[in-house]
Amino acid sequence: MPNGNLATLLQEASHQDGHVLNWPMRHLIALGIARGLAFLHTSNIVHGDVKPQNVLFDADFEAHLSDFGLERLMIATLSETSTSASVGTLGYVSPEAVLTGETTKESDVYSFGIVLLELFTGKRPVMFTQDEDIVKWVKKQLQRGQITELLEPGLLELDPESSEWEEFLLGVKVGLLCTAPDPLDRPTIPDIVFMLEGCRVSPDIPSSQPSPA
Template identity: 40%
Template sequence: MYDTEKGVKELIDLTPFEEKDHGTGIDVPFFDFESMLAATNNFSEENKLGKGGFGPVYMGKFPGGEEVAVKRLSSVSGQGLEEFKNEVVLIAKLQHRNLVRLLGYCIRGEEKILLYEYMPNKSLDSLLFGESSSQQLDWATRFNIILGIARGLLYLHQDSRLRIIHRDLKTSNILLDAEMNPKISDFGLARMIQGKQTEANTLRVIGTYGYMAPEYALDGLFSVKSDVFSFGIVVLEIISGKRNMRFYQVKDDAPSLVGDGWRLWQEGKALDLMNERAGSNCNESEFIRCVHVGLLCIQEDPSERPTMGDIVLMLSGTQSSKLPIPKQPAYVIRRPLSATASLYSNAETNTEITSSIEEGR
């Protein structure tokens, strides 16, 4: 029964997840806390890979030599037991080459820990925006990363046995393996769509500013099309090597990456978005196609955004018909931080928003 949508929802809703409560329906191994201490050298700073909204991530190594990534729930994290259960139950039932693989979990009192396959090239944001802006990200690598993310989202939305909306897709949640294959991670905020349901509503909006679709940020409405919006932002960041939002480096009403992309597209100068590190071997037709698809994804009206199935066909060049003309996207002009933040604080609906933590994994 735990392979059905109803069964998985009941498992998430009912399982208490107390220490060693690794019961029926949980498809990943339980690890004791002592083995976590040994694998991470007592969670030493030397083993620390980075930090996300969930908490710090450490390199772990078991006696046989297997390397793992150990994610430790922070006591001050905005994410808690509900998000932890989401990861343990949902991601264990998802199998795709472009999704990170959960290897196990651990609970000891207030300690909640997740074990993942180790990604030697860390997170996409650390390579795109890190101090050295890695030379590894030539155009072919960037395009393959975009395609891999699209295929992973298509699996979540359409092809997996459980249909999932990720709700927090961003470059820091894309991990890269030894061959630079992208793997979507961090399913703590993910939600399952049951039956013929295509969208849902929440009074607790949690996500990352700069990647959130307007209908989700303002009204709490999320769907596969809100993931599509986030994907469009990620595409623009990958091809340009620039962050969509960085409050402390801009003046009021300065254009965001979205605004720059839209302006250049309208002026017929989309190639000016190209990151200089990708330029030497860039396939210009692929680049223009990526800009086009990215702008289609971030249109303000969700019904006008393509599905991930359409996007995969567009990117692969197998869609014979001409691509639709994108309409003006949401968030073309960046508001000052103080003005923007006020849009998302509503005491009556208990709305929350988290910011990206710009630190590699």
């Protein structure tokens, strides 16, 4: 892909005060990843390793998911790594996948939630200790009302009265929903697409909501 992956893009953005990735671009990237996962899940395919390195960009900076399905199975078969390494990547893998060694649609949702929080805050999961992960850190800032602490330098110009500010808060809340400890409490990917497109976060969103084309 001509424009590399999300991990590289986020690293470059942090070196340039975040101005490479403005809010509309981050929002579109989040939607692109969610729509890609929705397509996979509708086809009963579990990705198994959702992380920034596996989000690739074409010439128009449209997000594409890589390293899943048969490709991932072949890599795992040829690799001599341990079984625990095959369930995902440290910092992005869900707690239940670590325990069971199995990936599910729900564990994909968890991984997507971590990517979402990283995309919106610029904080990488590996930056935290065992006592405080990215999810706990985000919750702490929200509880303290320190919303600006969540913003990447390039997003500091967001107007608190603007719709973009509301979209940012919505995206963060979606990320927290996705990383719920209980897999059954996490929204489905079609629900996530529905919410990221601007609908309010609500527990009564029907799980049968179809994914937009």
